[in-house]
Amino acid sequence: MFAGIRLLPVRVPSGSSLTVMFSDLSAQTEGSSLLCRPASEDQGPVFERMSLSYSLCSDQYRVGERSFSRQYAHIYAARLMQMRPLLSERAQQKWGSNVLIRKLCDLQTGEQCCIVGTLFKRMDLQPSILREISDEHNLLPQPARAKYISETDELILEDELQRIKLEGKIDRDKCVTGSVIAIYGAERNDGKFTVEDFCMADLPLQTPRPALSSDRFVLLASGLGLGSSHADSMLGLQLLIDMVTGQLGDQGEQSGAATISRVLLAGNLLSQSTQDKDAATKPKYLTKKTQAGSVEAIRLLDELLLQLVASLPVDVMPGQFDPTNYTLPQQPLHRCMFPLSSVYPTLQLSSNPYIANIDGVRFLGTSGQNVSDIQKYSSMDSHLEILEETLRLRHLAPTAPDTLGCYPFYQKDPFILEECPHVYFSGSAPTFDSKLIKGPDGQEVLLVTIPEFSSTQTACLVNLRTLECEPVSFSAFSADEDEESEMNISH
């Protein structure tokens, strides 16, 4: 029923080397306002949507054999094996090619040298099941915390055989367990290592982005929160879908919508409240006839997806609360959950993390679990800052498997970035934020934190030609209405 409306790409004016935002494209043009009389009885113009070349490259995040008999030591070993050559190279770039790179077992007291190793932060407040059991006799219930850092934390560097406590010029609270770094300094008499400087693996090499002739947009949204008890985001969500499918606004807006060539839903499509644990704790005779909350929510999601996939390609990533496996990498949602929309070839169910080349622009991102976990275990608060930090560390999820669920890989650590993305995003963020950063070898990366749609009513649009990003808000009552690039569609 929605296939009837076709959209053509908007013709960009010749002076379009300037930044072109989506809001400029869809701005109302003279005489085409909805307030004027319809031009004629016939159909009106057809805006055709441009299809982009697309290849999904998330194969490294598909788990084939599922063996859980292994321990996590393998991940840390493989991570260090993979990162050691990269970091040795960075260390030589930074501290001169004749810098002494030592293993901890060869370390001499007082000698200036560089060590490559995995950070471990010993944290008193970190929840530990073993401590809970051992303290059972005089149990003090731990309050739920937003952050687990404290003054007594200790930073330790480990290599294959040994570990050493770190002091000096390294920000203890900012670092997280599992990051592989190179430190420079000397061991003191008391057995601690005084850090004078440290370096991270920094951005990997990037394939150059092709020059695109016209503005094309990818819409990023996250945290739809379907199935929650308060459904106030439903109007915004329907407006979003209507805008993307070209059923909203006048011809100017419709031609603007034609430039949106892909939609990426980054996780948490279902609300946390669909995961009620009542069924597990209540007796069976009470819950026999109740249906899981996620069933109705998935049905709703299927209907919403149907509207979108009839019009343009959609990528669906699972998130923390979605019905797939909990541990990273999360496998794609199963097709059988979407009987209506899965018949369209435009529905692409993908894994979390997600890598794809969209018109030569490499997208990499997660649904946000990795970022919010680092937020809990470090002093960093801004999702954008954490996102940049993980890119500099060249690792998507350093805290996995310590505090973040993760499949026990043994051969290699798939979360190490091998190629630099052009767009690096994370979902379920509290607010929209974006930033263009530059790497040491001329890399250009757009960082985007996609806000949770259910609470902010905001999605964002990435321009593939200029790598710019702007939020699209669908709430008339949003808190930050003064933001200028916001496109308020209110009733």
Added chain:
Amino acid sequence: MTTKHGLITDSFKVVKKARRGGKREKRPSPPPPQREAETETVREKELQKLRQFDLDWRFGPCTGISRMQRWERAKLHGLNPPEEIRWLLLQTHTDSEYSLSLWSEYPL
């Protein structure tokens, strides 16, 4: 009567001879154990090499994965694991004493 006695002694002797014969037949068998012992020492040496490989910390932890998986991981990360180990493992890939690591019998 005498014939009966004779029969008894005959039968007695036969039994004794049979026993001696049985012992003589068993004596030739020791050589195979010697050959087995030789193969046993070769096997022991090979297993010793594999155990040494297991205990080489450069190639990462060895529990939970097969020796071949560990060898291939080391190769993937450019750590130059000994080719001899791979050859040994390819020869004997059905024998679990060869293919699994030193600690494989211990529960995790």
